[in-house]
Amino acid sequence: xxxxxxxxxxxxxxxxxxxxxxxxxxxxxxxxxxxxxxxxxxxxxxxxxxxxxxxxxxxxxxxxxxxxxxxxxxxxxxxxxxxxxxxxxxxxxxxxxxxxxxxxxxxxxxxxxxxxxxxxxxxxxxxxxxxxxxxxxxxxxxxxxxxxxxxxxxxxxxxxxxxxxxxxxxxxxxxxxxxxxxxxxxxxxxxxxxxxxxxxxxxxxxxxx
Amino acid sequence: xxxxxxxxxxxxxxxxxxxxxxxxxxxxxxxxxxxxxxxxxxxxxxxxxxxxxxxxxxxxxxxxxxxxxxxxxxxxxxxx
Numbered sequence: 001x002x003x004x005x006x007x008x009x010x011x012x013x014x015x016x017x018x019x020x021x022x023x024x025x026x027x028x029x030x031x032x033x034x035x036x037x038x039x040x041x042x043x044x045x046x047x048x049x050x051x052x053x054x055x056x057x058x059x060x061x062x063x064x065x066x067x068x069x070x071x072x073x074x075x076x077x078x079x080x081x082x083x084x085x086x087x088x089x090x091x092x093x094x095x096x097x098x099x100x101x102x103x104x105x106x107x108x109x110x111x112x113x114x115x116x117x118x119x120x121x122x123x124x125x126x127x128x129x130x131x132x133x134x135x136x137x138x139x140x141x142x143x144x145x146x147x148x149x150x151x152x153x154x155x156x157x158x159x160x161x162x163x164x165x166x167x168x169x170x171x172x173x174x175x176x177x178x179x180x181x182x183x184x185x186x187x188x189x190x191x192x193x194x195x196x197x198x199x200x201x202x203x204x205x206x207x208x209x
Numbered sequence: 210x211x212x213x214x215x216x217x218x219x220x221x222x223x224x225x226x227x228x229x230x231x232x233x234x235x236x237x238x239x240x241x242x243x244x245x246x247x248x249x250x251x252x253x254x255x256x257x258x259x260x261x262x263x264x265x266x267x268x269x270x271x272x273x274x275x276x277x278x279x280x281x282x283x284x285x286x287x288x289x
Contacts, residue, residue, distance in 0.1 A: 009257035016276040018261050019268035026282025050277040054270050075276070082274045173265055173277055187281075 005068035011075055017054075023177055024189055046187045048180055050173045051078035058171040059085065059093055063158040063184055065150045090170045097167035104160035158184050 003009055012018050030040045049062040049071075060078040062071065085092035161184045165176070181187045187194050261278075262268045268275045 003257055003259060006257070009259055012276055013257070013259050015273065017268040017271045017273050018259050018276050018278070019263065019265055020261055020278040020280065021264050022281065022283055023279055024281055026280075047278065047280045050275075050279065052265070052275040052277055054272055054274065056265055056269055056275070059274065079274065173279070177279065 002066070002068060002071050005072075008068055008072050008075070011072060011079075015079055016051075016075075023181065027194060046181065046185050048177075048185065049074075051075070051082065052173065053082060053085075056172055057090070057093075058166065058173060058176065060097075060166065061162045061180065062154070063162060063180075064154045065147060066154055067144075067147050067151045070151045070155065093170065094167055097163045100160075100163045101167055102160050102163075104158070105156040 003012065028040060030038055032038050047064060051059045051061070053059055059082050062074045062078070066074065081093065081096055165179065165184075178189050181189050265275065265277050268277070
């Protein structure tokens with residue numbers, strides 16, 4: 001968990017007021033092996049970190065799961081932007097995001113085959129049993145590889161999309177959440193199936209049942 | 210002294226008994242905590258000292274920037 005990293009925890013503790021909110025109940029994946037054995041896991045990779053001014057204006061957003069180093073760097077950048085923007089808040093934040101706009105790198109996994117990739121990669125991710133830190137402080141190579149891939153996608157595809165959105169105007173998290181999840185994280189919060197039924201299973205013989 | 214030697218095999222089993230109960234404990238103790246304590250608007254993740262507030266409104270106007278962590282599900286269910 002990202003906030004277990006001592007450097008991340010220290011920066012959050014010292015420099016931010018930390019808050020959390022749920023955007024919807026967490027999806028649960030259950031595999032029934034047919035012999036009475038079942039595995040049940042939550043799919044909890046669809047997260048976003050908003051960095052806001054004390055009045056709630058959005059300064060920056062860190063999308064998705066990231067490795068601690070990238071997350072820490074993003075937090076420091078956002079903190080620097082916050083301090084730089086204290087005199088001319090809106091203008092500075094808009095100018096920063098406008099200056100950082102660039103064409104997002106589109107990932108085959110994330111765009112063309114996102115349903116399959118989302119189902120498969122998150123399934124793989126959640127089905128790898130989590131080890132408690134006391135037992136195994138280091139992640140397995142599978143987890144580390146998935147996290148590294150997520151971090152790269154966040155940086156090269158999702159972050160440019162976020163710059164473009166935040167360059168439009170000053171936002172409040174509540175006004176932005178659905179768009180962020182749909183356009184950047186590819187999760188439609190208005191869809192009870194989160195967009196997975198039609199893309200991953202394509203209806204097929206079972207329709208959308 | 211003889212009693213001590215007789216009790217030794219039993220004493221040796223005690224750590225093993227506790228070890229066996231760890232998964233049971235892991236399930237039961239958060240449940241017991243949840244039942245025993247009313248839900249708090251503010252809680253701490255074990256060990257890292259971050260005081261989390263529930264929702265943006267609870268974090269507004271405190272003189273520091275806000276880190277708002279958005280997720281699917283409940284933070285304490287998923288990450289604690």
